Amino acid sequence: MQKQSITLKIVALSLLTVVFPLLAQEPKPTCNHCSATYIPKSELDAYTKRAIENKLVDQQVRSVDWGRHK
Numbered sequence: 001m002q003k004q005s006i007t008l009k010i011v012a013l014s015l016l017t018v019v020f021p022l023l024a025q026e027p028k029p030t031c032n033h034c035s036a037t038y039i040p041k042s043e044l045d046a047y048t049k050r051a052i053e054n055k056l057v058d059q060q061v062r063s064v065d066w067g068r069h070k
Contacts, residue, residue, distance in 0.1 A: 051057055
């Protein structure tokens with residue numbers, strides 16, 4: 001009976017040794033070639049300043065796709 005207990009503990013530890021590194025892998029993006037837009041820090045700072053002045057600090061920064069424009 002004690003051999004079964006020891007064997008069960010060894011199997012459990014072996015599984016944990018394999019499973020934890022797999023769970024710690026980098027998350028994969030939901031898409032490989034998602035488009036992105038660079039927003040400079042100065043623009044974000046200006047948005048934050050304006051939001052604080054207008055007491056809108058719980059608002060999210062929104063991104064709108066305007067398509068091609070000049």
